[in-house]
Amino acid sequence: MTSVLLERAPWETAPALPRLLGTGRKLAEHREAYGGIPLRTFAGEEGRARLIQEVTQAGLRGRGGAGFPTGRKLASVASGKKTPVVLANGCESEPASRKDKTLLTHAPHLVLDGAVLAAHAVGAEKVIICVERGGSLPERLERELAQRKGDPVKWQIARIPRRYVSSEESALVHFVNSGDGRPIAVPPRPYERGVDGRPTLVDNVETLGHIALIARYGPDWFRELGTQTDPGSTLVTIGGAVAQPNVYEIVPGMRIGEVLDAAGGATEPLGAVLVGGYFGTWVPMPEGWSMPLSHDRTGPGGVTLGAGAIFALPADACGLAETARITRYLAEESAEQCGPCMFGLPAIADDLRSVAFGRCGPATRQRLMRRIEMVSGRGACRHPDGATRFATSALTAFAEDLETHLNGWTCSGVSRDPMLPLPKARDRGWR
């Protein structure tokens, strides 16, 4: 908020990080460190309104990717006529991200406290925790929930199909309502009409963790870190050619190079960094080193942290081949409900594959550009737009490589093993 904050690099004012991670896995540890849920501080109608106000003043933005102001979403849901429902989104279907799973493992009770507070703020009686099915996480959460006595909400765990688009908010609502994990056309949006036709607050689990801290320490404390428009700390998953790939808590406003240094720095010369996962943007390196990262879009490519997946690609890997492979995956993950996604994404993936591996020429590029433009903005959900954003950024970031490929030269990078991660387990159906 203050000019002092802006004069200094944002992270120089950092009190001890982490804020979110390292709060204790067990309920007893968590309560010892943080005490109970401060519901009494926000008692009654006045208290609920004050809680929403504090989240708004804190400037917290959603950590699920879109970066929407959380306080505004709370206020919208709270103003509905029916009793709302809270969906805590911990699905994290993004293969390059595991910050939500990490948070739910290392600090589950911080997230659950935040969900209780969010439910209190909007007047909800029920919280549904959405996590991908399979693995041990759903059962571990069941056990932690059983430990918690006296929470003023009814808990439920929804086990969501392992599909890329099933973690999108309309898909979560659709699954909870009908058992079908495909996105549905909006409007009405979940905050207007969601689970059982009720106003539904869909918040990422990290967002809820921040709410739990803001309720305890206040908006000014929250704003001690970060930028004016994107305050606080944020979780990122750093992968690729860095010394220690892992989940880290960073501060919005940090530069790409500094974020990579948090993971021990690059282990070889980098060609590009993918910021924001598979709906994200390729940033060429080393030029991109000093680009600040936050939930505000930066630079001509509109780079944003999104859900915080950051991947360092070595200079001798082929960004076009990586992009072609991931675009194929995104095409396969289409819910095949609308034409632009069902036909457009496979066609774009085919063209990218031709560019990366096969025989192609200027006509291939023209067709690819035309198809990207044709699909953009026409999907039922944001899946095709996310995929085309990713493809477009590759054509820009790897423009020189593109010329080489189009002129029929072989690229040594295509023979390197694929780097960007794909999920090991994928569901086929939607139920």
Next chain:
Amino acid sequence: MTSPSEDPPRLQVNPIACVAHGVCRELLPERITMDEWGYPIVDGSPLPADLVAHARRAVAACPTLALRVDGKLARRR
């Protein structure tokens, strides 16, 4: 806040309901083109008065009720 009826009429397609019959393209080529897979690309800018009746005819003819003038997307399921 203006109510939907006060907004100028616009064409919208529900991309999930649309299965590319292509009737709308036949009836309203002024506002609807096709992508290479036969799905409509709809110009969503305000409809001029002389096209509104044609647009409503195209809406009425859509076999899956995917096309709408004005307003919110059809709710499905």
